[in-house]
Amino acid sequence: MNDDFDIERARKDTRACEDIVHFNNAGSSLMPAPVADAFREFFDQEEMTGGYETADRNHAQLEHFYTATASLLNCESEEIAFIENATRAWDMAFYSFRFNAGDKILTTIAEYGSNVIAYNQCVKRFGVELVFIENDQHGQVDIQALENQIDDRVKLISMTHIPTGGGLINPAAAIGRVANAAGIPFLLDSCQGVGQVALDVKKIGCTMMCGTGRKYLRGPRATGFLYVQKDLIEQLDPPMLDQHAADLISPTEYVIRPDAKRFENWEQNFAGKAALGVAIDYAMSYGMPSIQRRICALANKFRDQLQDIDGVVITDEGLARGGIVTFTVANKTPAQVKTELANQGINVSVSDGSGSLVSFVQRGLTEVVRASVHYFNTESEIDYFAQNLRKIVST
Ligand SMILES: Cc1ncc(COP(=O)(O)O)c(C=O)c1O
Incomplete structure (x- = not known):
């Protein structure tokens, strides 16, 4: 201890x-008390002074969510989107890819159920091939087996870091090395990792990561985030766009914003976002x-x-x-x-x-x-x- x-x-x-x-x-x-208090305080201000007015007055605190998440993950704040949970964050990254018949998605045996549903939807819709990389003798993803599957057809490596139903911590950085060496995008579901283990997206080598607020980060429910590495952001066409994610510049033209906020909704859980920033600061105060x-x-x-x-x-x-x-x-x-x-x-x-x-x-x-x-x-x-x-x- x-x-x-x-x-x-x-x-x-x-x-x-x-x-x-x-x-x-x-x-x-x-x-923790500072997180719950921040949430309540924001919520009370909304009740007593109005939601939009509260957001305006607390602009800096809301923006702090991005800088806090960026310092937690060792990335830039422009690479972070606030999304209501890990599943939707993951979806916004995953469904931004345009899959074609014959493309391969490599994933783990430990994969989260919702992700497996999404993969199978793409198997049905586009004819992609889904490959579950076998585990090694310890029950974690077998890195050699992953390397053996790398070829020109692999469009995405998408893996769960820590499964929902077990103590396993998959070797994320070893997966990242394989993905980076092959130049393949790597989506890491670290929903159970964030707040539990130290995460550095550069050391891990993931190009996208999703996380949730309410679990090991000890934030409020219905809060989460998506990280997308800046070189990848503009290559990804989000499955849904609103007028926060894009600018409508004429009746027939729009421009998608260049940062990770292209994956966000305009309407958000503002009290939750403010409190999640506090939760991240709180975690980092322990290290x-x-x-x-x-x-x-x-x-x-x-x-x-x-x-x-x-x-x-x-x-x-x-x-x-x-x-x-x-x-x-x-x-x-x-x-x-x-x-x-x-x-x-x-x-x-x-x-x-x-x-x-x-x-x-x-x-x-x-x-x-x-x-x-x-x-x-x-x-x-x-x-x-x-x-x-x-x-x-x-x-
Ligand atoms: C590995 C993993 N991924 C994703 C999720 C979904 O998270 P959320 O409920 O925030 O969408 C969970 C939830 O248990 C999880 O354990």
């Missing part, structure tokens, strides 16, 4: 941790490497405890594992375990397989309990969780 981590501050700022044991950070984390170290240490300790409970099987894969801990219990369904834990004030969720279908089908899993830790969780909460799970398993 990194002893230098300011857990006292993290607990004090997390008002709900007095009352609940929240192990559902991969679902939606708890907003992403420090957050990552603490989450991984807590999750490893948690897995060690679960391993000792008869009847519990951990279902996480990967050489590198993060804060998402998944397991099954011999005599109970994941839904029963979730309910029984909730009765003891512990929040978890059930990954029912739709989000990780390709991987679950391959491994013969249907659903698992997902208990995801964040830096504000503690070792004593893990002990409390393990004690309760022991009782649940034995009844």
Whole structure:
């Protein structure tokens, strides 16, 4: 455990941790007080002074979302779009590509369900070929197998960094090296990575990345972002345009804006955008490497405890594992375990397989309990969780 981590501050700022044991950070984390307060304050101003007037008055705070996200990811603020969630952000990038019959999309076994639906839609619509790159013996994407698939037909490498239903952290930078060497665009779904692990788009080598606010970033719901590398922005024709994304210059002509805001909507969740900027500043005040170290240490300790409970099987894969801990219990369904834990004030969720279908089908899993830790969780909460799970398993 990194002893230098300011857990006292993290607990004090997390008002709900007095009352609940929240192990559902991969679902939606708890907003820290400064984030929730910023959201409320913005919302109150909207109520009392008007939505447009509040946006005008707080222009600098709203713009801060872009600079904060850019410094989190080590990119330029012009490369960031504010989008209401990771799925839509991903969609705006993915559906900007013009696929032709025979084009190949390379993806992972760990791929998020919505992305797999979108790929298959393009298989149906355009006749693209979808290739799931096999995992290696550790359960992470096999980089050699990825390299073997590279040819002139590959139009896009699109991969999930950390799956919704398991502890795996895919080797994003190794994927990026393959993509960059071949000059192929690389879309990284780091919905579960952002706020959990240190992300540097230059080191990773992704040309596009989506993220969400409410999970490991601890922002409000219905907030997210898309990063698109500047050389790629003007090559991408967004699937939908409005008069914020483009300028209508005559009844028959429009010009798409040159920055990543071409992927945005004019109407947005302004209170959420302001608060997400605060959430990113808040995460960075601890430092992403420090957050990552603490989450991984807590999750490893948690897995060690679960391993000792008869009847519990951990279902996480990967050489590198993060804060998402998944397991099954011999005599109970994941839904029963979730309910029984909730009765003891512990929040978890059930990954029912739709989000990780390709991987679950391959491994013969249907659903698992997902208990995801964040830096504000503690070792004593893990002990409390393990004690309760022991009782649940034995009844
Ligand atoms: C890997 C991954 N990608 C995308 C999403 C979708 O995120 P959002 O609900 O913000 O659209 C999730 C949500 O669980 C996820 O885990």
